[in-house]
Amino acid sequence: MFGRHPRRIILPRGSGPAARWKQRPSQTPRRVRVEKIVSEAQDAITLVLVPDDDRPLAFRAGQYLTHIFEIDGRDERRIYSLSSAEGGALACTIRVLPEGRASQFIARQLREGDVYRVLGPGGDFTLDPAHQGSLVLLGAGSGMTPVISLVETALASDPQRSVRVVDVQHDEAHALFHARLRALAQNHPGLSWDSVVTAVEGRPDAVRLAHLLRPAADAQVYLCGPQALMDAAEAGLKEAGFDLQHIRRERFVAAPQHRPRPTQPVPIVFKRSAHSVEQQPGESLLDAGLRAGLKLEFSCTVGGCGHCKVRVLDGEVLLEEPNCLLPEERAAGYTLACSACATTPVTVDA
Amino acid sequence: MSANIVTLPRMLDGLPGKAQNTIYSALDNLRVMTSVGNAKVAATMAPSVFRGLILGVARDGDAVQMPAQHSTHFSLTYGGEFPEMYELYRRAVANQWDGDRDLDWSTDVDPENPERPVMPLDYPPFEGLAAKGIKLTPKEKLRFANDIASWTLSQFMHGEQGALYAAAQVTESVQWMDAKFYGATQVMDEGRHLEVFLRYLDTKLQKTYVCNDNLFVILDDLLTDSRWDVKFLGMQIMVEGLALGAFGTMYNFTREPLLKQLLKYVIQDEARHVHYGVLALREHIGKELSPAEIREREDWAYEVALLMRNRFLSHELYYEWFEGRMSLKDWDEVILNAPSMAAFRHLMFLRLIPNLEYIGLMSDRIKAHYDKAGLTSFLGGKNATELSGEDLIRDIAAYKAPTPH
Numbered sequence A: 001m002f003g004r005h006p007r008r009i010i011l012p013r014g015s016g017p018a019a020r021w022k023q024r025p026s027q028t029p030r031r032v033r034v035e036k037i038v039s040e041a042q043d044a045i046t047l048v049l050v051p052d053d054d055r056p057l058a059f060r061a062g063q064y065l066t067h068i069f070e071i072d073g074r075d076e077r078r079i080y081s082l083s084s085a086e087g088g089a090l091a092c093t094i095r096v097l098p099e100g101r102a103s104q105f106i107a108r109q110l111r112e113g114d115v116y117r118v119l120g121p122g123g124d125f126t127l128d129p130a131h132q133g134s135l136v137l138l139g140a141g142s143g144m145t146p147v148i149s150l151v152e153t154a155l156a157s158d159p160q161r162s163v164r165v166v167d168v169q170h171d172e173a174h175a176l177f178h179a180r181l182r183a184l185a186q187n188h189p190g191l192s193w194d195s196v197v198t199a200v201e202g203r204p205d206a207v208r209l210a211h212l213l214r215p216a217a218d219a220q221v222y223l224c225g226p227q228a229l230m231d232a233a234e235a236g237l238k239e240a241g242f243d244l245q246h247i248r249r250e251r252f253v254a255a256p257q258h259r260p261r262p263t264q265p266v267p268i269v270f271k272r273s274a275h276s277v278e279q280q281p282g283e284s285l286l287d288a289g290l291r292a293g294l295k296l297e298f299s300c301t302v303g304g305c306g307h308c309k310v311r312v313l314d315g316e317v318l319l320e321e322p323n324c325l326l327p328e329e330r331a332a333g334y335t336l337a338c339s340a341c342a343t344t345p346v347t348v349d350a
Numbered sequence B: 001m002s003a004n005i006v007t008l009p010r011m012l013d014g015l016p017g018k019a020q021n022t023i024y025s026a027l028d029n030l031r032v033m034t035s036v037g038n039a040k041v042a043a044t045m046a047p048s049v050f051r052g053l054i055l056g057v058a059r060d061g062d063a064v065q066m067p068a069q070h071s072t073h074f075s076l077t078y079g080g081e082f083p084e085m086y087e088l089y090r091r092a093v094a095n096q097w098d099g100d101r102d103l104d105w106s107t108d109v110d111p112e113n114p115e116r117p118v119m120p121l122d123y124p125p126f127e128g129l130a131a132k133g134i135k136l137t138p139k140e141k142l143r144f145a146n147d148i149a150s151w152t153l154s155q156f157m158h159g160e161q162g163a164l165y166a167a168a169q170v171t172e173s174v175q176w177m178d179a180k181f182y183g184a185t186q187v188m189d190e191g192r193h194l195e196v197f198l199r200y201l202d203t204k205l206q207k208t209y210v211c212n213d214n215l216f217v218i219l220d221d222l223l224t225d226s227r228w229d230v231k232f233l234g235m236q237i238m239v240e241g242l243a244l245g246a247f248g249t250m251y252n253f254t255r256e257p258l259l260k261q262l263l264k265y266v267i268q269d270e271a272r273h274v275h276y277g278v279l280a281l282r283e284h285i286g287k288e289l290s291p292a293e294i295r296e297r298e299d300w301a302y303e304v305a306l307l308m309r310n311r312f313l314s315h316e317l318y319y320e321w322f323e324g325r326m327s328l329k330d331w332d333e334v335i336l337n338a339p340s341m342a343a344f345r346h347l348m349f350l351r352l353i354p355n356l357e358y359i360g361l362m363s364d365r366i367k368a369h370y371d372k373a374g375l376t377s378f379l380g381g382k383n384a385t386e387l388s389g390e391d392l393i394r395d396i397a398a399y400k401a402p403t404p405h
């Protein structure tokens, strides 16, 4: 939609591949310039970004950037998935929430030409190059953002591919990317597309979702939307006999609210790395560990991806809420290093 | 063609920069094909040139299918002894290194550290760029040097991927049993080379460039050629020779200890690979090929040598950095005249020419061509059978690149 970069120069490697060597891309942010602000639908804005140094920032379809906005004098980090096809311009699409701190800032204050920082790309809600079968994608609300990127990318590399999209929206005015889907459907007979409007027909249940998605046995399924809807889709597919191993999910959890952190240094023992580190005021467990040169896993740095999950063996931590940790993980003593800080001396299993 | 060349600069003058570049690269690609004197050679290379340069298939998608037509030589009697090759096989087995254990991956690589730069500032052709009106700030210079490092190592990695498949194909096709033993170790070696370059790029430099179109043409050509000796010649002599030149240059320039050690290991393996290549080809060319077939191989090797000398011009860096600021033609000129390129060419041909001579692809007829290209000064040098891995490292380290000052 925003024109492809005429030539691929940098290979999009994302953050996944290096994981086998227990090393993730550095946390160095890059500066991006807002080239264009597009009204995408009611309460939805697309930011078209260009790296401020005009050099490419390669990403895989389905990945996100962590955006760092300075709002009222403090850094607010938010994850927004890329809505452009692989190889295309950087574009993120944001749903404007009534009380949303970052999304309201984007809607009211961000201007074309403004420069801010991003981290990433990150995330593994991506196409599997080894999988050639059909694709089935469910996107609800702003969950359509990575979905449109995946669909356009898959069809660009194989125009005949069988791709099914189910899009769940509150109403037609809020619906995202319908024009792009329509244009795709015209040129790609393998693409089929259903839209559910919840204002009219209510939320689809498991049976209905399974019917709408109806993946073939060789399909790879992508789900992106509210937790409850993804759970319903998964239950429906399981009931229909689909192999759950072929389902990928992306959850758009809200970013944690800032909480006051200790004003004194607190010692942390990273047990497996056999390292002791003093957590400085304001730091998270992750900040402290990375500063000491430890190879800790992370990706989004905003409590949204779960890559930085660690178990607390001893001591007390303060974990900011909300975040993506599941109740069973909390019960087993896990926390998120990027969004937690030690409040007493702690030992973590990392 | 000649009329075009005369009027070309004038024709280009009135056009916007982007269009000038497009026409220049199209004609330049055409020149690759029309410069190939031997029609048969041109015909076998054409599909790869078309896929690589015209379609640019290496610039899109996740993979390219390369249908191969060679046949597997399955031995029923396990004959085919070749004592020198068996000896190489034993040496290869004994000298396996472990890319995870034997390299210190905990080394903190900071490309901007002036004490241990991955690519020092005396490598990039800043003076040539300045002569074309491109002035970089000190910070941009550092970044550009790092990008050259990433670009170069990315091409090494793509080349290693090609080497891995070529080694596997050649192991299938070769007829001597001892060569099959040896080939198995080379497959392992190339897999490990691919592993360490990928790991270095992913975890240390964190920037990987696409496969250069011209490198892709060579790899595609030899992986799809049905004749095993052409694969062999292409991979074991030409591409390995290119790799030795390029690895050696990087080895000499870099001050980053992990990369230096990594390259040292890889160079020592490659020395063995070239050794194997010349043993097999000398035997094959001397005993099996007709004069016409030898002539065709000679021409092919010559074309590839020129392609390697003239066309690895890092266009990816041009498009990333200078598109719109200078023409592609000017960029090519800067790179061809860069001192670091001279070092690379020297180290490459220092090994390549004696090897071609040793295997019997340096008749007086083709010598005249190499002479015109200014490459005969390397004749009579030591070939791969006379050089160990340590010799190579010593020669590489002894070669001091001419500095621009």
Ligand SMILES: Cc1cc2nc3c(=O)[nH]c(=O)nc-3n(C[C@H](O)[C@H](O)[C@H](O)COP(=O)(O)OP(=O)(O)OC[C@H]3O[C@@H](n4cnc5c(N)ncnc54)[C@H](O)[C@@H]3O)c2cc1C
Binding pocket: A064, A078, A079, A080, A081, A082, A093, A094, A095, A096, A097, A098, A099, A100, A101, A102, A103, A104, A142, A145, A146, A250, A251, A252, A253, A254, A255, A257, A303, A304, A305, A321, A322
């Ligand atoms: C992997 C991932 C990808 C994402 N991609 C996108 C995308 O492409 N597009 C997009 O629009 N969004 C995306 N998000 C969500 C996005 O990162 C933000 O969470 C979202 O924009 C809200 O930010 P905000 O600052 O506007 O709202 P916030 O101020 O953070 O508030 C978010 C919502 O939570 C409510 N809330 C506030 N405090 C709490 C609390 N303590 N507990 C529970 N709820 C609370 C608020 O009322 C508000 O409705 C993604 C999230 C993740 C994890």
Ligand code: FES
Binding pocket: A297, A298, A299, A300, A301, A302, A303, A304, A305, A306, A307, A308, A309, A336, A337, A338, A339
């Ligand atoms: S890094 Fe993503 S949750 Fe902590």
Ligand SMILES: [Fe+2]
Binding pocket: B160, B163, B189, B190, B193, B270
């Ligand atoms: Fe190799």
Ligand SMILES: [Fe+2]
Binding pocket: B163, B190, B240, B269, B270, B273
């Ligand atoms: Fe090799």
